[in-house]
Amino acid sequence: MKAELDRQFMQQALNQARLGAAADEVPVGAVLVRDGHIISTGFNQPITNSDPSAHAEMMALRAAAQSESNYRLPGTTLYVTLEPCTMCAGAMLHARVERVVFGATDPKTGAAGSVLNVFSEKQINHQTQVEGGIMSDECGQVLRDFFKERR
Numbered sequence: 001m002k003a004e005l006d007r008q009f010m011q012q013a014l015n016q017a018r019l020g021a022a023a024d025e026v027p028v029g030a031v032l033v034r035d036g037h038i039i040s041t042g043f044n045q046p047i048t049n050s051d052p053s054a055h056a057e058m059m060a061l062r063a064a065a066q067s068e069s070n071y072r073l074p075g076t077t078l079y080v081t082l083e084p085c086t087m088c089a090g091a092m093l094h095a096r097v098e099r100v101v102f103g104a105t106d107p108k109t110g111a112a113g114s115v116l117n118v119f120s121e122k123q124i125n126h127q128t129q130v131e132g133g134i135m136s137d138e139c140g141q142v143l144r145d146f147f148k149e150r151r
């Protein structure tokens, strides 16, 4: 049941990633969920926004925090198609995100176990649960298709 829900929400994150590809941005998408409902969405758009922090996760966290007028987002699960980087992992800890579920691993900048693991530092005051590899083939394929078209 939980696994099926995870796949459904990851599918929504994938739809966000495709919006990124349509805008000529590296296709990474995210949705933020609380109590079984999507409360915000985001896709990678640093080029469009001239903003190095405009990663999919940051866009979703920002939108939810602004709509709730609260920089903390307890009880949320963030679904993202690619393993979060250090910035996004840090922002999730600051926002008190309860759980993060990611698709493909990122051997270059992944901060949830690939290059380093920000979430495993026990000294950090908030712990976010991490699950990786959900629909990793589909999530990775969107990225591969994007880069293949540009070569």
Ligand SMILES: [Zn+2]
Pocket: 055, 057, 084, 085, 086, 087, 088, 089
């Ligand atoms: Zn990031």
